[in-house]
Amino acid sequence: MTSLTGKKIIVVGGSSGIGFGVAAAVLEHGAEVVIVGRSEDKLKAAEKRFGTGRVTGIAADMAKEADIARLFDAVGAFDHLVATAGTPPPNDPIGQTDMDFVRRFVDSKLIGAVMLAKHAVRKLNKGGSMIFTSSINKDRPPVPGGSVVSAVAGSFSYFARALALELAPTRVNIVSPGWVDTEMWDEIVGEAKSGYFNEMGGCIPAGRIARPADIAPAYLYLMQNEFMTGETVHIDGGQRLV
Numbered sequence: 001m002t003s004l005t006g007k008k009i010i011v012v013g014g015s016s017g018i019g020f021g022v023a024a025a026v027l028e029h030g031a032e033v034v035i036v037g038r039s040e041d042k043l044k045a046a047e048k049r050f051g052t053g054r055v056t057g058i059a060a061d062m063a064k065e066a067d068i069a070r071l072f073d074a075v076g077a078f079d080h081l082v083a084t085a086g087t088p089p090p091n092d093p094i095g096q097t098d099m100d101f102v103r104r105f106v107d108s109k110l111i112g113a114v115m116l117a118k119h120a121v122r123k124l125n126k127g128g129s130m131i132f133t134s135s136i137n138k139d140r141p142p143v144p145g146g147s148v149v150s151a152v153a154g155s156f157s158y159f160a161r162a163l164a165l166e167l168a169p170t171r172v173n174i175v176s177p178g179w180v181d182t183e184m185w186d187e188i189v190g191e192a193k194s195g196y197f198n199e200m201g202g203c204i205p206a207g208r209i210a211r212p213a214d215i216a217p218a219y220l221y222l223m224q225n226e227f228m229t230g231e232t233v234h235i236d237g238g239q240r241l242v
């Protein structure tokens with residue numbers, strides 16, 4: 001396992017949720033972190049919460065290639081890219097699909113990942129890695145309304161396998177979380193969140209819904225283990241089993 005002390009790590013989505021948890025974990029391991037999101041206010045609030053000079057926030061929208069190119073030019077050489085950014089997925093039954101919403105979702109989540117990889121390779125140090133985030137929706141699709149998010153989440157495993165071959169020895173991996181208690185759920189279900197979490201938490205082997213700090217070690221492992229590449233790591237408290 002390699003040390004993260006002094007490494008520079010970009011976390012796209014680091015101002016909230018899973019990404020915030022990853023940024024907190026790599027800071028504990030002595031890394032320097034660049035957190036990326038669209039909202040300057042959220043980035044500033046996150047920088048304040050971290051309370052260390054080793055975090056820099058840079059505003060960029062991963063659906064915009066010019067933003068991504070500018071991001072990597074501004075950061076310069078770095079060691080690991082982590083992408084957790086995402087917005088609530090489309091969830092209408094297929095016959096009522098809003099195609100503009102679907103296109104915006106695919107543009108930021110999947111095309112955004114392709115653009116991150118395209119520009120990251122210009123600046124990634126030898127021995128570095130890229131980690132993208134898919135989800136349990138590929139294994140346990142919501143019904144109805146889960147077809148788009150399931151297709152997008154599933155595609156990440158194949159994206160990583162092909163890219164790991166193309167970019168070797170740079171490593172490319174995926175983390176696939178189950179449900180995690182983040183701000184995204186407040187946006188999707190609001191006050192109904194605790195009801196959903198109690199019900200699902202009671203069903204899954206881990207006995208509760210994950211917090212971001214439960215998921216961050218999967219990203220740490222993929223950064224630090226030089227023999228992991230082209231893989232999808234599932235971290236879901238056994239949710240895929242029920």
Ligand SMILES: NC(=O)c1ccc[n+]([C@@H]2O[C@H](COP(=O)([O-])OP(=O)(O)OC[C@H]3O[C@@H](n4cnc5c(N)ncnc54)[C@H](OP(=O)(O)O)[C@@H]3O)[C@@H](O)[C@H]2O)c1
Pocket residue numbers: 012013014015016017018019036037038039040042060061062063084085086087108109133134135136176177178179180181182183184185
């Ligand atoms: N929470 C779960 O249960 C769960 C489970 C499995 C997988 N996931 C996946 O994990 C990802 C993160 O989820 P989360 O729960 O951590 O969400 P979250 O708490 O809402 O955080 C999302 C982060 O991504 C950033 N972001 C969103 N769109 C962006 C864009 N176009 N460009 C740059 N940054 C962007 C947000 O900042 P701005 O709003 O300022 O841009 C924020 O920092 C999502 O893709 C989700 O599908 C989540």
